[in-house]
Amino acid sequence: MSDRITLTLRAPLARPMSAGAIAPDRFAGLSSQEIAALELWDGRNRIALGDIFTVSGERATSVVLEGDLAQLHEVGTTMSAGSLEIKGSIGNALGARMSGGTITVQGSAGNDVGSAMAGGSIAIDGGAGDRVGGALPGASKGMTGGDIVVRGSAGQEAGARMRRGTLYCGSVGDSAGIGMIAGNLIVAGAIGSSVGNGNKRGSIVAFNGVHVPPTYAYACTYRPPHIPLMLLSLRARFGVVVDDAHLHGLYKRYSGDLAEIGKGEILEWQMA
Amino acid sequence: MDIRGVQIDDTFAEAFGMRGARIIITAKNEKWARESANKLTGFATSVIACKCEAAVERELTPNETPDGRPGISVLLFTMDSDSLPKRVIERIGQTVLTCVTTACFDGLRDSPDRIAIGKPLRTFGDGYQGSKMIDGIRYWRLPVMEGEFLIEETFGRAKGVGGGNFLILAENADAAFDAAEAAVDAIAGMPGVILPFPGGIVRSGSKVGAKKYKTMVASTNETFAPTLRAITKTELPEGVNSVLEIVLDGLDFRSIAKAMQVGIDAACRAGVHSITAGNYGGKLGPFHFYLRKIMSGDIEDAPKPDAPK
Numbered sequence: 001m002s003d004r005i006t007l008t009l010r011a012p013l014a015r016p017m018s019a020g021a022i023a024p025d026r027f028a029g030l031s032s033q034e035i036a037a038l039e040l041w042d043g044r045n046r047i048a049l050g051d052i053f054t055v056s057g058e059r060a061t062s063v064v065l066e067g068d069l070a071q072l073h074e075v076g077t078t079m080s081a082g083s084l085e086i087k088g089s090i091g092n093a094l095g096a097r098m099s100g101g102t103i104t105v106q107g108s109a110g111n112d113v114g115s116a117m118a119g120g121s122i123a124i125d126g127g128a129g130d131r132v133g134g135a136l137p138g139a140s141k142g143m144t145g146g147d148i149v150v151r152g153s154a155g156q157e158a159g160a161r162m163r164r165g166t167l168y169c170g171s172v173g174d175s176a177g178i179g180m181i182a183g184n185l186i187v188a189g190a191i192g193s194s195v196g197n198g199n200k201r202g203s204i205v206a207f208n209g210v211h212v213p214p215t216y217a218y219a220c221t222y223r224p225p226h227i228p229l230m231l232l233s234l235r236a237r238f239g240v241v242v243d244d245a246h247l248h249g250l251y252k253r254y255s256g257d258l259a260e261i262g263k264g265e266i267l268e269w270q271m272a
Numbered sequence: 273m274d275i276r277g278v279q280i281d282d283t284f285a286e287a288f289g290m291r292g293a294r295i296i297i298t299a300k301n302e303k304w305a306r307e308s309a310n311k312l313t314g315f316a317t318s319v320i321a322c323k324c325e326a327a328v329e330r331e332l333t334p335n336e337t338p339d340g341r342p343g344i345s346v347l348l349f350t351m352d353s354d355s356l357p358k359r360v361i362e363r364i365g366q367t368v369l370t371c372v373t374t375a376c377f378d379g380l381r382d383s384p385d386r387i388a389i390g391k392p393l394r395t396f397g398d399g400y401q402g403s404k405m406i407d408g409i410r411y412w413r414l415p416v417m418e419g420e421f422l423i424e425e426t427f428g429r430a431k432g433v434g435g436g437n438f439l440i441l442a443e444n445a446d447a448a449f450d451a452a453e454a455a456v457d458a459i460a461g462m463p464g465v466i467l468p469f470p471g472g473i474v475r476s477g478s479k480v481g482a483k484k485y486k487t488m489v490a491s492t493n494e495t496f497a498p499t500l501r502a503i504t505k506t507e508l509p510e511g512v513n514s515v516l517e518i519v520l521d522g523l524d525f526r527s528i529a530k531a532m533q534v535g536i537d538a539a540c541r542a543g544v545h546s547i548t549a550g551n552y553g554g555k556l557g558p559f560h561f562y563l564r565k566i567m568s569g570d571i572e573d574a575p576k577p578d579a580p581k
Contacts, residue, residue, distance in 0.1 A: 145405075164405055165405075166406070184404070184406075201402065203404070220419070222419040222420070223419060224413075224419075224420065225339065225375050225413065225419075225420050225421070225422035226404045226406065226411060226413060226422060228339040228340050228341070229338055229339055229404075229406045229411065229422075230404075230406055232338070232339070232340055233406055233407050237407075247340055248340070248341070263402060
């Protein structure tokens with residue numbers, strides 16, 4: 001048994017591969033040979049994990065991935081426990097449908113990070129693609145629990161149809177929070193157009209201005225009591241830099257989407 | 273045994289099982305957290321007539337509270353499990369929900385025994401309330417005229433100990449008062465323990481029932497009343513003219529024992545004749561705080577009784 005398992009990419013990937021087998025909880029009872037024998041998908045063909053990674057360590061739930069992994073997709077899907085540390089960038093569908101454990105990425109991630117995740121956490125030092133915390137294609141719900149932190153920029157439809165959990169992004173593209181059912185989307189920087197369309201009960205927090213859709217109505221300017229709870233949690237758990245002015249500052253509250261049930265909100269921080 | 277010339281009687285304080293909750297009140301500043309806490313803990317000296325016993329446990333710095341604001345920690349105890357949520361709900365509903373800038377949190381999050389507090393209080397929102405799940409904890413946001421009131425959905429319920437006590441027997445009322453104040457000051461802020469009576473001091477120690485009035489649940493403890501020395505079977509030593517009592521409730525035996533140790537030591541000062549304690553011969557409750565053991569530093573002798581259901 002090792003403290004951790006390290007998978008090091010043997011050579012840069014020439015084409016996309018699916019690596020759903022890489023999840024810490026699945027490695028817990030496996031020897032290094034058994035881990036190397038796990039199957040990945042190279043297009044329509046099965047290949048052994050050991051063909052593209054060197055495996056160091058065995059029978060641990062702490063896993064480190066090293067190399068340029070931007071073409072490696074579906075890492076950490078359905079994981080339920082353990083820790084996955086990615087030293088570099090990673091491909092699409094990172095942590096999709098995960099229910100527990102932690103994933104950290106020192107680089108950036110592709111599309112569909114944390115898609116339909118139910119628990120655990122994903123922290124990305126760089127940016128992420130479209131649909132962070134969103135839903136699987138055709139599904140009615142995005143993430144239903146857990147936390148995602150994207151310190152850089154996220155693409156379009158961040159937090160789309162999310163049901164529960166917290167998504168923090170440095171900035172987001174268009175249609176962030178579209179169809180939110182509930183949960184929290186916190187954006188430190190720029191927000192694209194059409195934010196929160198179809199939002200039912202979700203909270204969208206904007207520190208740096210937001211173009212409020214016409215289907216939202218201004219309610220008041222006040223201090224939302226749940227904001228410090230969320231921000232202090234992000235600071236404590238993920239080291240997110242939190243400006244004290246955001247903790248107990250004033251926010252404009254817009255209720256919406258009034259084309260839906262109108263119990264959602266956009267909270268726009270106001271500089272004192 | 274004596275401490276600085278004050279005799280420590282060879283007796284024990286007898287306490288009983290209770291159920292307790294720790295309520296964290298935060299506010300814009302310490303003043304308003306305390307305003308709310310003072311109201312919440314008002315008229316909560318004794319379960320004999322108040323249905324619960326409550327007091328401020330200690331002040332909390334912004335670093336110690338869930339929302340990063342100044343706070344006050346309150347402990348509230350009842351005699352049984354079922355009445356604890358009733359008392360907590362009615363008091364938070366009337367004294368924290370109504371108090372400007374406050375929010376309310378559970379202070380016993382590790383307790384597996386949960387009671388619904390914010391959940392029933394949410395109905396004050398009349399359907400306009402909303403909830404937030406943060407770090408696995410559900411909070412309710414109630415719209416109010418000021419803005420929003422935030423409260424945790426459930427609070428922890430813990431087995432506690434009620435009725436820890438010691439009596440300060442002094443040469444005169446001033447000496448008893450000074451010693452009691454010193455004891456309260458020494459105990460103030462100790463975790464897991466409260467002094468539910470006004471200022472932490474009791475001047476009207478009672479006995480169970482009454483000799484003359486059969487409907488009375490409790491009546492004056494004439495054996496410690498100096499004005500009755502000449503006409504009753506007194507327990508007052510010669511030279512004692514005033515007695516004050518410190519009553520302690522706590523989340524566990526050890527917290528109370530440590531507080532008694534600190535308080536008794538502070539009370540041993542000029543003008544104090546002796547320190548004793550109230551008990552009913554072991555018939556009232558399973559928690560026995562032997563004064564001499566406590567003052568010898570032995571505070572580990574906790575029994576393992578089951579609190580009342």
